[in-house]
Amino acid sequence: MASSRHDFATLLRAWRDRLSPADAGLTVTAGRRAPGLRREELAQLAGLSVDYVLRLEQGRARNPSAQIVGAIARALQLSVAERDQLYRGAGLLPPRDGTVSTHVPAGIQRLAARLGSVPVGVFAADWSLVWWNTLWSALLGDASQLPPSEGNLARAVFGDGAAHAAMPPLRHEAGQAFEAMIVADLKDAVSRYPQDVQLDRLVQESRALSDAFARHWDTETAATLHSSSRKTVQHPRVGEIRLDSDVLVVPNADLRMVTYTAATGSSDAEKLDLLRITLEATEDVTASGKSVRKT
Structure with a gap:
């Protein structure tokens, strides 16, 4: 040892x-x-x-x-x-091979890091959040404060634990189609990673906790194609902000990169810029004080 x-x-x-x-x-x-x-x-x-x-x-x-x-x-x-x-x-x-990978290749991290003006989160095949930038934290909360098992989108949407409690007030215009997409992705992941114990636990606990999850699980037969959607976040600092959410699939790494953007010149883009400027000012102050911010 x-x-x-x-x-x-x-x-x-x-x-x-x-x-x-x-x-x-x-x-x-x-x-x-x-x-x-x-x-x-x-x-x-x-x-x-x-x-x-x-x-x-x-x-x-x-x-x-x-x-x-x-x-x-x-x-x-x-x-x-x-x-x-x-x-x-x-x-x-x-x-082990045959389990959901949380590895994020260096090239994907470099790409995501260069999108500093955009909230970016990278998710594994089971919708566990495995990488995010500081603007993502500023918009949606710091996922590093959650217990490891709770850093999962399915737990945030369908659960009743820390992930659900930490999720900011958020309205998804796709409604149940958004929920169905998450469940369909998990069904697809189970078919490809049948030996993954944590994935199986996530599914079983979600089915027991959420009637909506169980209903989608029993009816969804194939993974839903990812498409652009609109979400509204009620943010404590900038108020209501409407953003386009896009999911970019990284096939060879079995990852999903999620971004939030707003049209240039819109009031929502101005609110996102305000969050970024406030974040940069906070980072400057903490850097001068030799303290550490979590990503």
Whole structure:
């Protein structure tokens, strides 16, 4: 076990030094000496405390969970082979084939990071949120504050736990068609990942909790094609904001990239810009104070 902790710490430090902050969607300031990510930046991207990252790199934090290792692998934009190496370094078995992958390829992360003026969230095949930018958090809430099992769109829509409670007042003009799309996607995922225990638990719990979910599950026969839709968010800072929601499917990675946009010059675009400007001002203040914001 001591050897595994040493291997994990070595890999963590080496891969943190390798990743450009620009590729991670972070602002690079003049006079920066570190070529890779700072420790606090990795903590921010992975939703961890700086102290915990320090203890991991020093080999003092024992037995990181699979969820933590997965979050670090995504934050460091590791390849699948490197991700598996990091799992083994932590004394864990890498994710098995035949289960829903939460791995986000580096190219997808770089693409999403460059859409800084647009709220972007990346979801796995079971609609678990696995990557999001700061504007997504500003619009819809910080998913890193949720328990790992609750960071799922199906739980937010059909459940009664933390994910549902944290979801801002939101009206989807597609109505039941939106719900049907989520359920149809989950049915498709179950057919392709029959050995995934967490996916099966999500479906069984959702069917037990929600009559609407059970009704859709019993009637939907095929995955619904994703299309543009309109959503209205009642935001505590900018008020009601109507946005176009688009789902971009990443086939080879089995991911869904969700974006929210508004027409240029519209009042909704102005409200989104206000959120972004407020967010940037907050980041400037916290950076000068050496404190950390979670992504």
